[in-house]
Amino acid sequence: MVSVSERTTARWWSTAAVGAGVIALCYGFARYAYGLFVPRFGETFGLTTVGVGVLGGLSTAGYGAGLLLSLRTATRSARATVLLAGALAAVGLGLMAAAPNVAVFGGGIVVAGGSAGLVSPGVAQLIGETVGARHRVRAQTWANTGTGLGLAASAFTPLLAFGWSSIWAGFAVLAAAMTVLAWRTLPRPPASATIPAKSTPVHGLTPLVVNSVLIGATSAPYWTFSSSRLTATGLSPTAATWCWFTIGAAGLLGGLAGRAAERVGLRTANLVTWTLAAAGLALLALPRPGLLGALVSSALFGATYMALTGLCILWAARLFPTRPARGVTWSFVGLGVGQTAASPLAGAAAAGVGLPAVFGLAGLVALAAWSQLDARLAPPASGPGG
Structure with missing residues (x-):
């Protein structure tokens, strides 16, 4: 039974x-x-x-x-x-x-x-x-x-x-x-x-949206220019295709973010993931990352992108325990805004200083997430949503 x-x-x-x-x-x-x-x-x-x-x-x-x-x-x-x-x-x-x-x-x-x-x-x-x-x-x-x-x-x-x-x-x-x-x-x-949801103060939602905009802004160069960058370093189109596959396959590891958040807390899981994301971006700033470096970069990007967006969903669920869709919607709006704004900016920067510098800068910007050590910018320590 x-x-x-x-x-x-x-x-x-x-x-x-x-x-x-x-x-x-x-x-x-x-x-x-x-x-x-x-x-x-x-x-x-x-x-x-x-x-x-x-x-x-x-x-x-x-x-x-x-x-x-x-x-x-x-x-x-x-x-x-x-x-x-x-x-x-x-x-x-x-x-x-x-x-x-x-x-x-x-x-x-x-x-x-x-x-x-x-x-x-x-x-x-x-x-x-x-x-x-x-x-x-x-x-x-x-x-x-x-x-x-x-x-x-x-x-x-x-x-x-x-x-x-x-x-x-x-x-x-x-x-x-x-x-x-x-x-x-x-x-x-x-x-x-x-169940009718209680209203959440705007200041409670703002850190989540800022975090999401940061995800969008730092991921945009990768979604838009990583294949071009890899081709420029001498990798074949087939190798670039394998890297795209690696992004998706490694993204499945992002599901472990929920268990990590349960064990070490949402803020710690978020900051560790952001640090790994910065490393993945920075690998494409190297003059010759090679196939191994490209695959490691793709794996880090795929796993951390899915983990970060998953952690945003948990963050939203803590803010809106009965209506998580509301928090998820505004989080993903922030993500879209970040990607929309960063793609043309990354293209303009690439024309001026080159793609390696763009990826190096994106890695540095990702480390701005460590500002969440300030409790005012951090996710809720606990909540009914998990």
């Missing part, structure tokens, strides 16, 4: 795993895989670098719209928000695959980007409502590693012999199948889960 404890453990693993699967599709495929196929998109639609940038901006716009929409939907029905995210990923990817022109393709990018904006707040809220306090921290951080899973799964798709539209159609089918699986398996929150 299965005990209550075993059933609870199985339920949190199931919820975290399915949540991670939906996140993998919404982020790894619907949002980030675009960058892997830019050359093929450019050939199909005759895009200039400006056009490529505009389409990338549409993805960010859709992502932002999804985040803002999640403020209303996630607390009303977290389960429906997750299912909507999966459905939008399937529709957006399908539109991109079947697009007869760049206008329809751009519309698909917006819809697909919106799915990523909805999914993290939705999953965080659903876990907050359905997973017991004993397992909630680990469930949140393991679900968040879905982004790494999606990155790893999509890394080698540009090497497939199929045309990009067939690959994108396959992505859409996977997204639809994952949405059906989520519909059949995700738990429904109990009626008691709909």
